[in-house]
Amino acid sequence: MQMSKRRFLVLAPMSVAALALGLAQAKPARKEKVIKVEARKFRFAPNLIELKKGEAVVLELTAVDFPHGFSVPELKVRADLVMGKTVQVRLQPQEEGQFTFLCDNFCGSGHEEMAGTIVVKA
Numbered sequence: 641m642q643m644s645k646r647r648f649l650v651l652a653p654m655s656v657a658a659l660a661l662g663l664a665q666a667k668p669a670r671k672e673k674v675i676k677v678e679a680r681k682f683r684f685a686p687n688l689i690e691l692k693k694g695e696a697v698v699l700e701l702t703a704v705d706f707p708h709g710f711s712v713p714e715l716k717v718r719a720d721l722v723m724g725k726t727v728q729v730r731l732q733p734q735e736e737g738q739f740t741f742l743c744d745n746f747c748g749s750g751h752e753e754m755a756g757t758i759v760v761k762a
Contacts, residue, residue, distance in 0.1 A: 672696040672730070679708040679721050679754075681747055687756035693736050699729045709745035712758060720745070733760040 677699055678685045691697055701710050703721035710719045710729070714737075719727050733739075743754040 672698045674698045674700060676700045676702070677710075678702050678704055679710065679743060680704040681706055682743075682750035682754045684710075684741070684743075684754065684756045689741075689756065689758045691733055691758060691760050693733060693760050693762050696732045697730070699731070701727045701729060706747045707745060708743045708747055708754075710741060711744040712739050712741040714739045715758070717741075718744070733758075736760050736762055 673691075673695060675686075675689055675697060677689070679701065680703070689699075699710075701719060701721050702725070703723045705723065707723055708721040710721055710727075711717065712731075715731060715733060717729055717731055719729050721727055737760055739758045739760070741756050741758060743751060747754065
């Protein structure tokens, strides 16, 4: 029993010190940039989204008038948008360029024009 107390008295302060050191060195989590996007017949607003390469982003997508789709094939992003509900899509683009996003749920005559661009810069 005496040995257990001694071991506890030696190890406990070392554990607390190690934990404190680890917490002090932990980097604070980066805040994700939030961009709200509305989908309505036959457009997205905004239809141009500018991002930085490697930046963590949350797209908050809302369908205003009809169930729409949101697809960015080159970035492997896809979501179904239910009217009146917000859907969050997280992305962190790793390459620069221009990427087309579009509605991939037929929403009537004019649907083929429902698109926009994500521009990723260094």
